[in-house]
Each structure stands twice: as structure tokens, then as C-alpha cells.
Amino acid sequence: MEASSIPQPVIHRLPKYLVHIQELREDGVAWASSQDIADALGLTPSTVRQDLSHIDLRGISKKGYETSQLEAELRLVLGADIRHRVVIVGAGHLGRSLAMHGAFPQRGFEICCLFDKDPSVVGRKFGTVDVMSIDSMGEVARDKKIDIGLIAVPSHAAQEVADALVAVGIRAILNLAYKHIQVPEGVHVVDARIMESLQELAFALRNDG
Amino acid sequence: MEASSIPQPVIHRLPKYLVHIQELREDGVAWASSQDIADALGLTPSTVRQDLSHIDLRGISKKGYETSQLEAELRLVLGADIRHRVVIVGAGHLGRSLAMHGAFPQRGFEICCLFDKDPSVVGRKFGTVDVMSIDSMGEVARDKKIDIGLIAVPSHAAQEVADALVAVGIRAILNLAYKHIQVPEGVHVVDARIMESLQELAFALRNDG
DNA sequence: TAGATTGTTAATCGATTAACAATC
DNA sequence: TAGATTGTTAATCGATTAACAATC
Known part of the structure; x- marks a missing residue:
């Protein structure tokens, strides 16, 4: 058991x-x-x-x-009674909408921070979540004891972001980017790609009759 | 083969x-x-x-x-060379961000319409996508030959939306709501729930050491 | 009590991995 | 040629389903 x-x-x-x-x-x-x-x-x-x-x-x-x-x-x-602390990397449409999604804090996933490298978004706020420079990730991860990192950047940047998350000690990653990421042993990755799901549906439709 | x-x-x-x-x-x-x-x-x-x-x-x-x-x-x-026509039901944060996400049309999934029942959002536009009343779904589905319906409403409304999509003849559903939906034989459903993915990660972290 | 439903063992089914002859 | 890599068959592994004694 x-x-x-x-x-x-x-x-x-x-x-x-x-x-x-x-x-x-x-x-x-x-x-x-x-x-x-x-x-x-x-x-x-x-x-x-x-x-x-x-x-x-x-x-x-x-x-x-x-x-x-x-x-x-x-x-x-x-572990639904444990409060989890989450950061989202990528303050594009998807990252923003997740930051403003009430269901996450409701179920114990507190979105602590949005990171982006674009200086024109840094400093903005979506819902209650501040956008910070990706350079400050190490500091934030340490200070706020972040457990989970969420990758919401374009696919070409996904691996780089994954490496950065691992480097600052985050051991659980939810990957929303359309790209398989490589992580060291001991880091947990779950993929959640809407594009792949749509492609599965497209396949199903194609083979329908 | x-x-x-x-x-x-x-x-x-x-x-x-x-x-x-x-x-x-x-x-x-x-x-x-x-x-x-x-x-x-x-x-x-x-x-x-x-x-x-x-x-x-x-x-x-x-x-x-x-x-x-x-x-x-x-x-x-x-079926990636076939153009698929998609509607999103639910013009909340998630639905809107998906409507504005450039990757979908790029890969052949054209977001034709957002539906919502809230009259204060109907008529608005997110990116290039118009929000229409959910009552007009049948008409739109027929006229635009919609293939895929995307459920982005709160969980309590998911089943009702699924029934409506099936009723207007849509045979492929991507369910983003945090709820299992029941559909008749022959309708394809793929679940893509970020919440469940987060809970899997929470489980992994809990059993880590 | 009789009947429904559990927990668990055994049987089946299917997916993954290993192995290897064919071949470029 | 020798070696690498395929396509495919067979072996292993694991998940799902069936079955049934125990029990409420």
C-alpha cells in the first residue's frame, strides 16, 4: 500500500x-x-x-x-490539502489567462508569479499576479518556496525555460508548450498540450467514415 | 494497415x-x-x-x-493537411486566450466562433473571433460546417454544453472543463484538463521523499 | 434471510521490449 | 566488406476484466 x-x-x-x-x-x-x-x-x-x-x-x-x-x-x-506554490513562465495569452483563472487557487494551487523576458510586460499585473523578469526567477523560487513551474512559452523556448526551472530547484513541471522537454532524473514532467489533443481529434475524425 | x-x-x-x-x-x-x-x-x-x-x-x-x-x-x-473548423464554447479567460492563440490557425485549426450565454460579452471580439450567443450555435455549426467543439465553461455547465454540441451535429469534442462528460456512441471526446495534470504533479511531489 | 456489493485472486488482453534475420 | 539499422516475430511485462468467496 x-x-x-x-x-x-x-x-x-x-x-x-x-x-x-x-x-x-x-x-x-x-x-x-x-x-x-x-x-x-x-x-x-x-x-x-x-x-x-x-x-x-x-x-x-x-x-x-x-x-x-x-x-x-x-x-x-x-496532496490536495497541501497548498502548492506555482509560477508560470510566459506571460502571453495563455499564461495570462491561467494567472487569472480562479479555479487554481480554489484547489490549492497558488499562482505566485508570472515570468517573462519581454521588458514591456514586466511590471504589469494580470488578475492578482505580477509579471517579473525571468532573471529574477532564482530569487523568487527560493524566497517563495515554489513547488511547480508551468511552461507557457513558444515551443522553441521551452527547453531553455525547463533548464532554468530545474536550475533554480523546481522539481515539478507542467509543460504546455508544443515540444517534448528533457529533464534530469528526479524532475517530474506532465505534458498538457491542447494542440496534441486537437490533433488526436483530427485523427479520429479522419478515420470515421 | x-x-x-x-x-x-x-x-x-x-x-x-x-x-x-x-x-x-x-x-x-x-x-x-x-x-x-x-x-x-x-x-x-x-x-x-x-x-x-x-x-x-x-x-x-x-x-x-x-x-x-x-x-x-x-x-x-x-489529418494535419485538412483544415478543421473549431468553435469554442465559453468566452471566459481561457476561451478568450485560446481564441487569440496564433498556433491553432497555423496548424490548421481555424477558430470560427466563440459562444457565450452572457449577453454582456456577446458581440465582443477577441483577436479575430466574434463572440456570439449560444442560442445561435445550431445555425453557425451548420453554415460554417464546424468539425470540432471546445468546451471552456465552468464544470457545472460542461455536460449541458456537450449535449448542445452533440445536438447540433458536432462529433469531436475537446473538453477543458474539470468534469467527465457523457456523450453518445460515435462522438469523440478528448480531455485536456490542466487541473488534473497539476494534481498528478502534486501527487508526484507528495511521494518524493 | 436473501441479495447486493465488496476485496482479491486468477484469467485475459494488449502494449512494450527484446531479439534477430534481412538489408542497405 | 563490415557494421548499423531496419521490420517483424516472439517474449515479457503490466493493466484490465472476470469471477467468486466473504460479508454487510
Whole structure:
């Protein structure tokens, strides 16, 4: 039951369970069976039970899982109760819109700073977030104990930004740039590229009939 | 070699190959071996050769794959040469920033329209894209032959928007909302949730040491 | 109690990796 | 030619699904 032994596909699904369970709770639903959850998320009940067996929780025969308990446990496992400190590199349209997106602080991801190298944007403010020069990144990362760096620059600059984030000690990177980045062992990277997702859809449409 | 028989994990990687190969081409690299590609994308050479065996292309012993040929073939398979017509539902920060993002039209995804139900945004323009009332979606989808719908509304409205997109005949949906959506058989959905990606990173950090 | 649903083991399925003859 | 690299088959690995005794 070592948390770090949870397989990658399961880790990928855990946030989806959390979203759904939070919603059930908001609707006042107290119990959910593996079948209920499977139906809602497009999985099989078997997969749901296998997945939940990785976290510290017991369901009850005939009733299923208690939503409040399940939510609490998922929050714990996912670190959702820990406040994370995030910087965004790249104050273009995407970086700005993420800085102003209320959902992140709501869920524990505090956007501490936007970085950009363009002097004409440095000093501006989007929502509550200041744009600072990329040269001050080391200082900010240290002072504000930044955990997560978000890459929102054009693809040709992505690797350079990744290197800079790693250099200032950031060990978790969300890459929104349309480019695979290389990082040393021990640094976590998750890709989130809307362009690639669109291309997957384009492929699906092409092979439809 | 039926295109639609390509397994999902391979389909998911194809856009990544395309990005990398385009970059090699820009740098004037004419040949790339499976080992080269594997190193750049964090895969094994074996996986690369298996993946590329699904597309109509022959590598050459000792040299590898010709980048121009590989790019052309990937573009073809992914439908990258087809112009796709996209609407964005939700003219909040995220929807607006995507509408103004130059990379989409560059790669064949034309953002035709932003929809919102808030009358105070309807009529505004972000970049070159007009905001229209969500009530006119059916008409627009028909007239402009929209292929892809992008959901950028708050999670509580996501399902409703998905239903509306399906109702007007859109068969490919990119869901950016923090909620799993249900669609009928035959409609393609790809999820792209930055929040979930952040939560995966939070999990990774929590189990680090 | 009877029936529904769990937790877990075993079976299946599919993806990745290894290996190697063919070949440029 | 000798060596590198392909395409493909076979082996391994891991994830998903099925099955079922335990149990509420």
C-alpha cells in the first residue's frame, strides 16, 4: 500500500474520481458503488475497485463507498490539502489567462508569479499576479518556496525555460508548450498540450467514415 | 494497415513524433534513426519502430527514416493537411486566450466562433473571433460546417454544453472543463484538463521523499 | 434471510521490449 | 566488406476484466 507504488494509469485516474466524488457530495449523495462510479466515468466496476484498493479505504457490501470518506482519502493521497506554490513562465495569452483563472487557487494551487523576458510586460499585473523578469526567477523560487513551474512559452523556448526551472530547484513541471522537454532524473514532467489533443481529434475524425 | 486499427497509445504518440520531426526538418536534418527519435522523446527504439510500422513508410538500414517523408506521412495520417473548423464554447479567460492563440490557425485549426450565454460579452471580439450567443450555435455549426467543439465553461455547465454540441451535429469534442462528460456512441471526446495534470504533479511531489 | 456489493485472486488482453534475420 | 539499422516475430511485462468467496 506504499503510495508511490501506485501504477501510473491509476494515478492518472485518481483526480477523475476526486472530481466526481466532490460533485456527488455537493449533490448530497452519501454513498456510491463501484458500478455507480464506473458508469459516471466510463470505466468498469472492476477497474474502480482495483483502483480504490490502492488507497486506504474500505467499502461496505451492499452500499458501496462513503463519499465523504472517499473524498477525504483521495484529497490526502493526491496532496490536495497541501497548498502548492506555482509560477508560470510566459506571460502571453495563455499564461495570462491561467494567472487569472480562479479555479487554481480554489484547489490549492497558488499562482505566485508570472515570468517573462519581454521588458514591456514586466511590471504589469494580470488578475492578482505580477509579471517579473525571468532573471529574477532564482530569487523568487527560493524566497517563495515554489513547488511547480508551468511552461507557457513558444515551443522553441521551452527547453531553455525547463533548464532554468530545474536550475533554480523546481522539481515539478507542467509543460504546455508544443515540444517534448528533457529533464534530469528526479524532475517530474506532465505534458498538457491542447494542440496534441486537437490533433488526436483530427485523427479520429479522419478515420470515421 | 487500416488506419483506424492503430492502437490508442500509438495514436497518442503520433502527434509527438510530428512535432519532433518538424523541428528536425527546420534544423535541416534529413535522416533520423529510431534511436535518435527515441532519445528525443523518451521512448525506446523498439517502440518507435513498432509505432512507425503502422504508417505507410519504409526506413532504410543504416540511415533511418527520411524526415521529409516521415513528416509528410504523419501529416497525412493525422489529418494535419485538412483544415478543421473549431468553435469554442465559453468566452471566459481561457476561451478568450485560446481564441487569440496564433498556433491553432497555423496548424490548421481555424477558430470560427466563440459562444457565450452572457449577453454582456456577446458581440465582443477577441483577436479575430466574434463572440456570439449560444442560442445561435445550431445555425453557425451548420453554415460554417464546424468539425470540432471546445468546451471552456465552468464544470457545472460542461455536460449541458456537450449535449448542445452533440445536438447540433458536432462529433469531436475537446473538453477543458474539470468534469467527465457523457456523450453518445460515435462522438469523440478528448480531455485536456490542466487541473488534473497539476494534481498528478502534486501527487508526484507528495511521494518524493 | 436473501441479495447486493465488496476485496482479491486468477484469467485475459494488449502494449512494450527484446531479439534477430534481412538489408542497405 | 563490415557494421548499423531496419521490420517483424516472439517474449515479457503490466493493466484490465472476470469471477467468486466473504460479508454487510
